[in-house]
Amino acid sequence: MDKTKIIDGKMVSELIKTKVTAEIIEIKKKNYRLPSLTIIQVGDNKASSTYIKNKKIACEKVGIICNALTYPQTISETTLFNIINKLNQDSSVDAILVQLPLPSHINSEKIINTIAIKKDVDGFTPQILGRLMLGHYQLLPGTPKGIMLLLEHYQIKLPGQHVVIIGRSNIVGKPLANLLINASTTVTVCHSQTKDLSSFTKQADILIVAVGKPKIITPEMVKENAIIIDVGVNRDENNKLCGDVDFENVIPKVKMITPVPGGVGPMTIAALLENILYLYYQNNNS
Ligand code: NAP
Numbered sequence: 001m002d003k004t005k006i007i008d009g010k011m012v013s014e015l016i017k018t019k020v021t022a023e024i025i026e027i028k029k030k031n032y033r034l035p036s037l038t039i040i041q042v043g044d045n046k047a048s049s050t051y052i053k054n055k056k057i058a059c060e061k062v063g064i065i066c067n068a069l070t071y072p073q074t075i076s077e078t079t080l081f082n083i084i085n086k087l088n089q090d091s092s093v094d095a096i097l098v099q100l101p102l103p104s105h106i107n108s109e110k111i112i113n114t115i116a117i118k119k120d121v122d123g124f125t126p127q128i129l130g131r132l133m134l135g136h137y138q139l140l141p142g143t144p145k146g147i148m149l150l151l152e153h154y155q156i157k158l159p160g161q162h163v164v165i166i167g168r169s170n171i172v173g174k175p176l177a178n179l180l181i182n183a184s185t186t187v188t189v190c191h192s193q194t195k196d197l198s199s200f201t202k203q204a205d206i207l208i209v210a211v212g213k214p215k216i217i218t219p220e221m222v223k224e225n226a227i228i229i230d231v232g233v234n235r236d237e238n239n240k241l242c243g244d245v246d247f248e249n250v251i252p253k254v255k256m257i258t259p260v261p262g263g264v265g266p267m268t269i270a271a272l273l274e275n276i277l278y279l280y281y282q283n284n285n286s
Pocket residue numbers: 143166167168169170171172173190191192193194197210211212213216231232233234264265266268269
């Protein structure tokens with residue numbers, strides 16, 4: 001494998017974590033309260049538990065306090081609403097993260113909207129997403145932010161490039177499309193109803209795939225020398241972690257590509273840590 005083609009999210013995320021750690025050391029030196037994140041989990045979804053564990057470890061490594069609260073699958077919307085409202089009022093909590101998905105009897109949008117904007121670390125509230133659309137970037141959702149930071153680190157030229165994004169979720173595809181439009185790229189967004197997907201993917205200078213289906217992007221679907229960002233997290237036939245891109249067969253053809261694991265995933269966590277620190281400073285200055 002040509003390692004020079006790898007966009008190393010793990011390495012870039014470590015650089016960001018080192019910066020966050022240094023800032024927290026300064027906070028400790030001043031004997032100030034440490035930044036803190038509260039994560040809310042409902043039920044015991046295995047994938048959610050793993051994501052939360054990873055976020056908690058990352059926080060603790062850099063010196064951020066992380067409280068993970070778990071509630072039963074049967075919790076009512078009203079109880080959850082009250083819990084979040086209490087956290088909104090608690091001045092020792094800088095950041096609140098509700099781990100998705102929530103059980104079907106709970107309206108996720110309504111719950112997310114309950115989070116105070118000044119504590120919305122995921123950036124999923126309409127106000128933050130609306131600001132993002134208008135080009136105001138105080139806080140960005142973790143995965144789109146992580147991807148932009150990766151592109152920036154590798155000095156990947158954006159203006160005038162044709163970016164094709166597959167996936168239009170509110171947490172990845174849509175915010176990313178807005179960020180990339182504002183970065184003067186030409187953006188095409190594809191989804192499950194797109195006809196002849198490969199006619200679009202083949203045009204991409206930068207192809208970003210956020211679908212959640214193992215290896216749906218094959219070598220014939222990518223342009224020679226394209227840059228590929230693989231957001232997907234899946235298990236292959238051997239239960240091994242893999243992305244949405246057929247990595248082994250695509251890599252000879254492309255200029256650069258993110259691996260799974262070790263690409264976008266660690267950047268999402270690093271972006272989360274930066275966001276917690278940002279909210280901490282905001283809350284302490286308001
Ligand atoms: P999502 O909400 O399920 O959205 C998936 C998108 O893919 C939808 O827009 C869907 O189209 C589209 N799609 C589904 N099948 C398709 C097909 N055959 N051809 C073209 N488009 C298709 O997922 P998400 O939350 O955005 O996450 C996507 C993937 O990224 C998942 O594997 C998730 O685990 C991963 N992820 C990773 C990170 C990370 O940090 N690494 C963070 C977030 C998500 P419709 O809109 O028409 O249904």
